[in-house]
Amino acid sequence: MMPLRPLDELDDLEDIELPKPLSLRRVCSTKACRGTARPGGRHCLACHARAVRRYRDRHAQQLTTSRRDGAALRDEATRAADSARAKLAMALRRGTMRRGLCQICGTTDVMGIIEEPQRWRDAVWVCREHRDVQLERRREDAAQHTANAKQTAWYDERTRVLAAIELLPPEERARLEALAERGPAGMRLSPGAPLYVMNLVRAYKAWCPLRDARPWRPRGVPDSIRTIENLVVLTRDS
């Protein structure tokens, strides 16, 4: 323990030497390098780059293999997007295509956004700043598109299933309708309630073994309903 100075000697605070301010600069940990360490890293930019290069050289084969494996495992959509991006890059390099101006602010420092891989020539050009705006817009469009498609699919299915139910013998239809009436918390749903219709469709789909059974078509069914193919009363023997 350091011996303490008697307090009465400190009548003047100016006697006390102020500590040196801490250095905010971190030095590269490579021996003999006085460079500034990268934020969050131990080495300076140059030493870091050299280390990365050395690692890549030493593991070149491994890296190539894993890159190739990764490329082989891509799904269809990723593959198409990658190929579109490569084609666009090649066209720019060959000069058969030119970058446009940012769609929003008109600056020349732009990057391309490919909306559809097949139509990579119609890439949308945006600056870095407006890229996020553009991507957000695209996400919203895609979400809307998915929602619409779901809605349409549901209407189609509903139409088909309700038509099929119409053709059922009364006792089977009554059984499905009894199931459809069951609402949440013991509530009884009335026909025409949206949830009733959803239940009815769900009950029919659960009941109707679509794949395994032989198609059976009652006589006199219009062609539009025949295309419902296997939907109609598959469990019965014809």
Ligand SMILES: [Zn+2]
């Ligand atoms: Zn260094």
Ligand SMILES: [Zn+2]
């Ligand atoms: Zn812009």
